[in-house]
Amino acid sequence: MHTQLLVLGAGPGGYAAAFLAADKGLQVTLVDADPRLGGTCLLRGCIPSKALLHVAKVMHEAGGLREWGIDFPAPAVNIDLLRTRKEKVLNTLANGLKQLAKQRKVNVVTGRGRFVNSSTLAVDRIAEPFTFDHCILATGSTPAKIPAFDLNSPRVMDSAAALDLPDVPASLLVLGGGYIGLELGTVFATLGSKVTVIELTEGLLPGVDRDLVKPLSGRLEKLFAAIRLETKVLRLEDRGEGIDVTSAGAGGERTERFERVLVSVGRKPCTAEIGLEKTQVRLDQRGFVIVDAQRRTADPHILAIGDVAGEPMLAHKATHEAKVAVEALAGEPASFDPVAIPAVVFTDPEIAWAGLTEGQAKEQGRQVAVARFPWAASGKAQSLGRTEGMTKILYDGETERVLGLGIVGASAGDLIAECVLALEMGCTLRDVAETIHPHPTLGETVGMAAEMPLGLATEIYRPKRNTP
Numbered sequence: 001m002h003t004q005l006l007v008l009g010a011g012p013g014g015y016a017a018a019f020l021a022a023d024k025g026l027q028v029t030l031v032d033a034d035p036r037l038g039g040t041c042l043l044r045g046c047i048p049s050k051a052l053l054h055v056a057k058v059m060h061e062a063g064g065l066r067e068w069g070i071d072f073p074a075p076a077v078n079i080d081l082l083r084t085r086k087e088k089v090l091n092t093l094a095n096g097l098k099q100l101a102k103q104r105k106v107n108v109v110t111g112r113g114r115f116v117n118s119s120t121l122a123v124d125r126i127a128e129p130f131t132f133d134h135c136i137l138a139t140g141s142t143p144a145k146i147p148a149f150d151l152n153s154p155r156v157m158d159s160a161a162a163l164d165l166p167d168v169p170a171s172l173l174v175l176g177g178g179y180i181g182l183e184l185g186t187v188f189a190t191l192g193s194k195v196t197v198i199e200l201t202e203g204l205l206p207g208v209d210r211d212l213v214k215p216l217s218g219r220l221e222k223l224f225a226a227i228r229l230e231t232k233v234l235r236l237e238d239r240g241e242g243i244d245v246t247s248a249g250a251g252g253e254r255t256e257r258f259e260r261v262l263v264s265v266g267r268k269p270c271t272a273e274i275g276l277e278k279t280q281v282r283l284d285q286r287g288f289v290i291v292d293a294q295r296r297t298a299d300p301h302i303l304a305i306g307d308v309a310g311e312p313m314l315a316h317k318a319t320h321e322a323k324v325a326v327e328a329l330a331g332e333p334a335s336f337d338p339v340a341i342p343a344v345v346f347t348d349p350e351i352a353w354a355g356l357t358e359g360q361a362k363e364q365g366r367q368v369a370v371a372r373f374p375w376a377a378s379g380k381a382q383s384l385g386r387t388e389g390m391t392k393i394l395y396d397g398e399t400e401r402v403l404g405l406g407i408v409g410a411s412a413g414d415l416i417a418e419c420v421l422a423l424e425m426g427c428t429l430r431d432v433a434e435t436i437h438p439h440p441t442l443g444e445t446v447g448m449a450a451e452m453p454l455g456l457a458t459e460i461y462r463p464k465r466n467t468p
Contacts, residue, residue, distance in 0.1 A: 011039020013318030115275030181264035355404030
C-alpha cells in the first residue's frame with residue numbers, strides 16, 4: 001500500500017499536517033495507535049486538564065462571592081458525573097476531527113507504526129506495510145518516569161492516569177513543582193484533596209520568571225496543604241492502604257503516607273521503539289529528532305514536528321511546525337523561525353509569557369529595562385477581585401523595542417496573544433502604549449505597562465524626583 005504522505009501520530013501537529021497536506025491535493029495516510037484522533041493533547045493532556053481546571057476555577061470564584069454577600073453551600077462532587085462530562089468534551093472534539101479527516105479523504109489507520117526502512121512503515125494489525133514518498137513524524141511525548149518510583153501500583157500515577165479521575169483521594173502528593181503538577185494539584189485540591197507538593201529546586205515552576213511565579217505561590221500556599229521546596233524524595237513504598245513517602249529537606253528526613261502520588265517530573269519524546277534506527281534519522285543526546293528550519297531530518301524521506309522535534313513541547317508549536325513542514329514539501333518558501341513562542345501555565349492565577357525573560361537576559365549578559373504594571377491599579381481586576389496580577393514588559397533601554405512580555409493573573413493565557421504579535425512585529429513601547437485598548441479590560445494592562453516608563457501612566461502616581 002503506497003501513499004504520497006504518511007503522517008505518524010495524530011496529535012495537534014499530526015492531524016494539522018495531514019489536513020493541510022490533503023487540502024493541497026496530496027494523498028495522505030494518518031497513522032495513530034489510538035482509534036480517536038487528537039493525540040496526547042486532546043485525549044490525555046491539554047484539553048481534559050483545562051476542562052477540569054475550568055471546574056476548579058468556577059468553584060473558586062463561587063467561594064469568592066462570599067465577600068459580596070452571596071453564599072453557596074459547600075459543593076458536593078459527583079466524581080462519576082464529572083468524569084462523564086469530561087469524556088463528552090473529548091469525544092465531541094475527537095469526533096469532529098474524525099469527520100474533518102473523512103471530508104478531506106485522509107486515510108486514517110489505527111495501529112502502532114514502526115519503520116522498516118526510510119520509505120516503509122509497518123503497522124500492527126495491518127497485514128501489508130505502507131510505503132510512502134515522505135513521512136512526517138509526529139509521535140509526541142510521554143510522561144518521564146523515575147525507575148525507583150515505578151511501583152506498578154495504581155496509587156502511583158502519571159498525569160494521564162490522574163486525568164482519568166479514579167477518585168478524589170483524601171491526600172495526594174505531587175512529586176514535581178512544574179506546570180503539569182501544579183495544574184493537576186490545583187484540580188484535586190479544589191475537589192477536596194489535601195495536596196502536598198515536593199519540588200527539588202528552590203522554587204515552583206523552575207525557569208519561569210520569579211515575578212510571575214510569586215503571586216501564584218501565594219495562592220497555592222493557601223490552597224495546598226504543604227509546599228516543600230529544596231526537598232528530595234528518597235523512596236516510595238506501597239503499604240496497601242497508601243504510599244509511604246520518605247523525603248529529605250531542610251527539616252531533615254521524614255516519612256508520610258498519602259492515598260495517591262502523582263509523579264510529574266517532565267516529559268520525554270516518543271522516539272524509541274518506532275524503528276528510527278532503520279532510517280537515517282538522527283537523534284540528539286536527549287532523544288529529540290534533529291531537524292532543520294523546514295523540519296526535515298537527516299533522512300530525505302522523513303520530516304519531524306512537535307514534541308519529538310525539540311523543545312518547547314507545546315501543542316501550538318507543533319501545529320505551526322506542521323504548516324511549515326507541509327509547505328516545504330509542497331515546494332513553497334517556508335521556515336520555522338518564530339520570534340517568540342508563547343507559554344501558558346493554566347493554574348489560578350494563570351501565568352503566560354513570550355519572548356525574552358529576565359532570567360534569560362541575565363544568563364546572556366544582556367542589559368534590559370523592565371516595566372511592571374500591578375493589577376491593583378486596574379479597574380477591571382478590582383471589579384473581579386483579582387488584584388494579585390501583574391503585567392511585565394522587558395525592553396531595550398536605548399531603542400525601546402519590546403523584547404519580552406509576561407503576565408500573571410486571571411485569563412493571562414488569553415491576553416498573551418497580543419504580546420506575541422507585538423514581538424513578531426518588532427513593536428516599541430510607544431507602539432504598544434499608543435494602541436487603544438478597550439476599557440475596562442484586563443488586556444489594557446498591557447498598554448498600561450508600556451506607558452509606565454514613558455511617563456504616560458495615569459493609573460499610578462509616580463512623584464518626580466528633585467534634581468540638584
